[in-house]
Amino acid sequence: MCRAIDVRQAVLAENDMLAGALREELAAHGTTAVNLLSSPGSGKTALLEPVLTATAARGVPAAALTADLATDHDAVRLARSGAPVKQVLTGGLCHLEASHLRSHLDGWPPPGTRVLYVENVGNLVCPAAFDLGETLRVTLMSVTEGEDKPLKYPLAFGLAHLVVLTKTDLEEAAAFDRAAFTAHVHRVNPGVPILPTSARTGEGVGTLVDHVLAASDGATLHRPALQSAPATADLPKTCTPGPGRHRRPDPDDATAPRP
């Protein structure tokens, strides 16, 4: 048991160190990374599609890197916006780590990219524990997932600078209790802004871009209740990469669909 925690502590400590270096490297290039995390199907890609278009419409060069266990479907969808897009296939790993992101940033995104949106692997557990060197961490949840999820996944919601509620066009049909959701979010992360959005109606898309550009301009962000994942974060063992247990994402797996 003690040994397992030691391994996790070492993995998280190493990741934090790499993430810090990556944050500095991105800043030196004038690029702000935005880490989007949620469970699968919450609507990350659907929201990112209009967000990429809206970011470009403000004259801000943006790119997107999207991670999945398999398929380049999301990259194909996102590339329709005209933004540079890269698909990362994680080879079975359920989250991105700073080293994975770093391995995909040689010569990419194009110089002058001001915002790099990173769509993490769909999962509310493991991605939460790994800092990717982002400036802005956004945790998303849809109205069909249940108001109690912030309480069930306190790390994912407790480390967010911004919480985005998605699919508000379905709010009535899902009988979603927004007041209960808000109370649960603020129990694990007091004061964190909550932004209602819908990729269907466009609600909140412009405001999300406002948040991103403010972060990119160095605005003071909400201070999350948790500053980093506890070293004893409750990671399933399968989340801790180790020799022979997981294949690291291979940069050569990446596809870069052209718009």
Ligand SMILES: Nc1nc2c(ncn2[C@@H]2O[C@H](COP(=O)(O)OP(=O)(O)O)[C@@H](O)[C@H]2O)c(=O)[nH]1
């Ligand atoms: N009604 C509605 N459906 C949505 C919305 N956003 C996404 N979806 C649907 O939810 C499903 C999952 O969306 P996707 O973007 O792939 O989720 P991801 O796995 O988080 O990237 C798809 O069938 C989308 O069409 C929304 O705002 N409203």
Ligand SMILES: [Mg+2]
């Ligand atoms: Mg997706």
